Amino acid sequence: MTVRDILKMGDPRLLRLAQPITEFDTDAIHLLVADMFDTMHAVNGAGLAAPQIGVDLQLVIFGTDAPNPRYPDAPLVPRTVLLNPVITPIGDAEEDGWEGCLSVPGLRGLVPRWAKIRYTGFDPYGDPIDRTVDGFHARVVQHECDHLIGKLYPMRVRDFTQFGFTEVLFPGLDADADD
Ligand code: NI
Numbered sequence: 001m002t003v004r005d006i007l008k009m010g011d012p013r014l015l016r017l018a019q020p021i022t023e024f025d026t027d028a029i030h031l032l033v034a035d036m037f038d039t040m041h042a043v044n045g046a047g048l049a050a051p052q053i054g055v056d057l058q059l060v061i062f063g064t065d066a067p068n069p070r071y072p073d074a075p076l077v078p079r080t081v082l083l084n085p086v087i088t089p090i091g092d093a094e095e096d097g098w099e100g101c102l103s104v105p106g107l108r109g110l111v112p113r114w115a116k117i118r119y120t121g122f123d124p125y126g127d128p129i130d131r132t133v134d135g136f137h138a139r140v141v142q143h144e145c146d147h148l149i150g151k152l153y154p155m156r157v158r159d160f161t162q163f164g165f166t167e168v169l170f171p172g173l174d175a176d177a178d179d
Helices: 027-040 135-149
Strands: 048-049 059-062 079-090 094-099 109-116 116-122 128-134 163-165
Touching: 027 048, 027 059, 059 135, 079 135, 094 116, 094 135, 109 135, 116 135, 128 135
Parallel strands: none
Antiparallel strands: 048 059, 059 079, 079 116, 094 109, 109 163, 116 128
């Protein structure tokens, strides 16, 4: 298990369309997942997508079984490993919410997302996942899955008056919790 380097915005590997996983329950997949959790926990991330550590596969992790110091007021999202995800919006309602990204350190932006979604995919063993969620859970899934189609959250920001440095926007926030 290893903490891996996180690619930063500007690296072209963050802009690729990630490849679907064709073989589940392999040593390579389990090692990748372990490295991703080590990496995410090392930086208090809310989620991480494989492309952020340079791996061109449709795999994201998110959630935790304990509150995240970066999002202390957010409801708990269950610890999830999601392969080959597909997101379907339910209804056309959107919600604005503040986001940061480990690949865009030090910044936050107000991002519109679908308020309610269904997401499907597989766990690392190939068992299906099928959930309907809203609120912060829905936001995290949309943010992470965007990484699989080469989208970083600044590309979703519509109002650039609501985009800036975390320390300026949220002076009370934990200074150690870099995005
Ligand atoms: Ni991100």
